Amino acid sequence: MEKLVFIYQILQNIDSTSTSNSPALVPTHQMGHRNGLAIVGRKSWFATTVGILGQNEVEQEEIIRRRPPIQTRLTLKEIRQMEYLSKVIDETMRLVTFSLTVFREAKSDVNINIYLVPKGWRALAWFRTIHYDPKIYPNPMEFNPSRWDNFIPKATEFMPFGVRGRSCPGNELAKLEIIVFLHHFILNYRLEQLNPKSPVMYLPQHTRPVDNCMARVHKISKA
Template identity: 35%
Template sequence: MDLFFSYLLYLIVLSTISLGIIFLPYNHKSSNSKLPPGRKGWPIIGETMQFALAAQRGNPERFINDRMNKYSPEVFRTSLMEENMAVMCGAPGNKFLFSNENKLVTSWWHCSMKKILYFPSLFDNPATQDQIKTPSFLPEFLKPEALKHYVAIMDLMAGMHIDMDWAPYREVKVFPLAKKYAFALSCRLFMKVDDPQCVARISHPFELIMAGFLSVPLDIPGTAFNRAIKARNIVHKELLAIINKRKMELAQKGNSAARDLLSHMLLEANKNGEIMSETEISTHLICLLLATHDSTSAVITFVLKYLAEFPSIYNEVLKEQMEIAKSKGPEEYLNWDDIQKMRYSWNVANETMRLTPPVQGAFREVIKNFTYAGFTIPKGWKTHWNVNTTHRNPKYFPDPEKFDPSRFEGRGPEPFTFVPFGGGPRMCPGREYARAQVLVFIHNIVTKFKWERLDPNEKISYNPSPIPAKGFPICLQPLENIY
């Protein structure tokens, strides 16, 4: 059962037991006429049911579009996850939220997410939570200047992964293999962990962590939240062993011990005065691994989906990637300059993220009353920006259901309309990392194979990233057998 439905199930059971009655949904009515138009839905659970159903059925944009059409194309009010929620719509809504980070709004995570990520000593300290979300040294590590050193490792690992898990088989399931590759790469680059058994011990519990993220925070046996807490503890134990080993290596060898994010954290954080405990470092790593667990693997999966559906686009990507491959020596790996040459391939990836975004949006908490589009958004409310208010909006993208990479040529879409990585101070710091990872994988898979979908009618659900119901099975055709 997906994370939304596990959350809803427990909420419904709890509310039924505690209240002993069945409520009827009701529209929002308030003496304050300046609140955004909308409805609260059911008591306690609000409209979370409808929100989850739309995602489960593969059209999360329906929840957004129906309310934009009914109430307002600028902002509407709903109730999600027990919170009063103002959904800011369109490019103006995105711009407003992104531009007012830490002025009118600040980042907000559901309490179950925070309790799973943070240990009790960190959960009770808001200052520590903010530091864990945005450590000062993280953006520096993920900038192109730093990432260019890791493109060759990405290329090496992508080639090894394809040779081991793809090439020996005629049929494969893309999504689980893409997740395996993305997670192994994160472990290698973030912590220099490449032992398959160690990676497996870390990766397997992450499925339970993800499943419990939006569950009701009831830490009793059998609940998704309880399983997520136990899984977090398992991961934490593994990470602490890695951290302690690295600290010993650094004490003995200094900067030459390793060149990865973990060493960077241990060395640079103290240099910048950000003294962190081992628990905090472990939490940083868990957050980063979670961020790469489903997102980039979803992009890779659906890029392959669209390339299978549109042979002409596949041929253009193949042409671009073959030109790069021919420019390399037999034992020469990709470099940062090669990534910059993959313009058309990145346009394809962008159009993939427009139609099948790896993240649906994010939430903010209102820290100061403000007025938007003539409506008052009170302090304490939550706000939500959602990619579907722009990505499939014909106002911004004509013929929005058409897969057309040319939308991203030249200057590309208008500002604040294409937002798979968010925007403003909270824009995803890993966007360049994701770009390099996706393009390196595209290069390796396209230059070796062509493929066909085995189930053209496979359903897609969102949880919250897009998930193909059957893992997106394909039939591989080695290029050497075609050309």
């Protein structure tokens, strides 16, 4: 419930005690599973260049600037215009790979290269290996949203929500949730990571800093 309350306070702007002089201290995993991942990325957005956040902010501000005066809420049309933010989210999900693996049972004897997988045996598909494959993603350990420019991966090359018929039915809703959250967060808050050099852990769950990206959240004062 604590996670939902924190997100609600940000989106509804009801935290009367939070000011730019009294930032809230919070591990980003408390922002909710998917939203925390979107902010954390590999080590965090702070592990990349300042330009990533800056370019996101420019895109979001431009969407607000083009909005009719009487409009106060996001529209689906505006969300579809968030091209760079969408690339940031895809790149984050590629690096984080929070759906690590899946078991598959061989329905018959299968030969893979020089190996035989007998009928009835179970194989473990490791999605992170695919997401870190340099043949698909050059320099795969680098957080680079621009790699998604004019790049449409095959169904078996990008699997943050599973693959084909067994993919998560809520994948589009999950991405929409992240976009809406980050739209409001980028325009109204700043995240100050307390330990930018925190080591990164890759197991047993998704990729994240050991300290869960402990950070201070600053509310931006509007003139």
